[in-house]
Amino acid sequence: MTSTERTDVLVVGSGFGGAITAYHLAAGGAKVVILERGPWLAAKDFEHDFMLGSSYTRIFDFVVGDGMSILGGNCVGGGSVVYFAAMPRAPRFVFERHGSIGRRMWPASVSRDTLDPWYDRVAEAIPITKQDWNDVTYAGGLWAAACDHAGRTANPVPAAIDRGSCTNCNWMMAGCRFDAKQSLLLNYLPAALAHGAEIRPLHEVQRITRTQDGGYRVHYDLIDGEDYRIRSAGGTIDAKVVVLAAGAGATPVILQRSEADLGTMPHAVGRYFSGNGERLNTAVLNEDRVREVLGLSRDDGLAYAANQIGKGPCVANWDRLDGSLPEYTRYSLEQLYFPPGLGTILAQVADTGGPTWFGARKKEMLKRWQSWLIIFQMIEDDNEGVFGPPPAAGNADRVSQQMLGLGRLRYDPHETTLRAWAMADAECKDILERDGLAEVTAWTNDVVGAYTVHPLSSCRIGDDPGTSALDDRNELRGHPGIFVTDGSAVPGALTVNPAMTIAALAERAVPGIVRAAQERGVDVTYGAPAPSGATSGRRGVADLVPSLMRK
């Protein structure tokens, strides 16, 4: 008989929610094991290559659902390795949203004011550049100029990108070859390792059961390093505390699968999923008009033709982020890059009697690919997503060896969501079709449903047990010692890129997890500095910690 492996804290997933909590708990003295279903790659492994099997398909996942498809990270470092590193804080009004539950969605203890010190902690740990106009790419500059021409403002977006080493290659979704992107591989994760945490890649957690001593047993499969469809028997690890941070597309699935053993789950597990209100528009620019109307010209004489050049989103229009406007009418419009492969198929040709997303006219549109400008809308959706019963293993039935799977999420957008998308579509048209600058169309929702790169809210915090799975300290209701700290904990759409808010909430969850671990006999304290050793963030949250560690 083999002895059971034991740890103090078992962390599922190594993205923002996992890496941040793992670091603080390890630094505080706990024995921490992180199980990550994806592979462990570093800068030298990140390739500029669209071939199946390259880093591009190894480290991120595309899960097709019914009405909503999710793009998410699948590697050590999670979303931070594949994302575009935009790190804005969420606007103040977001925390006051009611959605359709008739009360504030966020816990009373969380507002922009109370979250700001936690945002500061993240900003101390992950170098975030407040970009200026010299950092803004041609695509971002074009969007800014078009906004200005249409009487709008436009802002360079804060980003976790080192401007000195960035080459503007636009391969961020394949991982950063130059370590310019300040992913978790460069801060929280190495710091966690230095404090003794262990990271085990290609370990996919399936379910959680109870142990006789009041702890939890985490069951995992081993995943093949090349063909993720191949899994083999893994094992179990017993832990006093479990931190779930597998991503909003996977965390609720693990809990659903655990329900038979753990007992009834809160109603909100696997419900209230938000796609962060995301939707994409493609503008095909008229290069002559870009020069004539906006006065733009590149050093080499071209006006724009620079879709391939850049570093994801650089400039956003925030004019609709106005708390005095009614809910469901506020949104941001952000310039974005989306690589070929998944970034062209859903784009539609304008005004045609035939198919809009394939065929001869679509091919003509592709010929002008370098003159494309992609605009990313983040509206307030209505948390419409619901997960069906879990698949046999993982969070999707994998189709391809990597990347592509079929999940169980169903998303049927409400009228408020459809209206907000229509408003945002109309505004994109108004800005970019003015004076013949471009032709703008939205991506179709008829092929793989809506599409999000920022899945949220499928296991959310709140004060109301009926509509939130977690209490205001991220502990799973009715299952003490299980915490959820990834994007699923965020109550709803944020109208901006969510990474900064997910990270701040994870930072904020740590004192409560420390308290729970202490109660279970773990010798751990709260109060580690930033991974770099900096301490001003710690001082900033000092007054907030006692209430989060209350019994």
Added chain:
Amino acid sequence: MSPRTSAEEKPRTVTLEAFADTIVPGEKRHPGDRAVAGAAPGGGAVAAGAIELLEWDATGVSEGLDDLALLLNDHATAYAAEQGLDLDASVPPFVALPFEHRTALVQRLTAPGHPEKQFWVMLTLFSNMAYDSAAHMHTAEAIAAGHPGLTAMGVTAPGPDGLWRFPRFSYGRPLARLHPDTTPSGSPA
């Protein structure tokens, strides 16, 4: 022009070629080309390598291709009957459909609510991917070889080390007023 082998003309292959050509149409490879309809100038998904990509087991669709080709031809037969079209029996039914009818049928199969939508969308995704990203080839090699999709899209070649770098990337000047409620860290207030 090299003579076509029987393997290339097997019904499954020409059926899938005709499907891929409906997604990203191309010019005929030779005057007698039946699978490629010639509905657009330049190479399309077939010339871009759609069959190679679909037949690669990494995609997860390769094992189902026999069934998909049969099913597609069944749909084509039913569609032709419905539309009163006479199909040339010397080629598979989908190949025998004129391009506009291939298009109409694929629109139906990929429309919301079609019970087999998921399968046809997969086939569509990979057909498109062969053209827009050459997912069956190393990207740098595909560009060097003049891959029809990447070339038509104007994707530039990488540097000698196979990596892309764009030292010139910015207009380098303010291009809009900032939102008045921007915080010192650059976030919305």
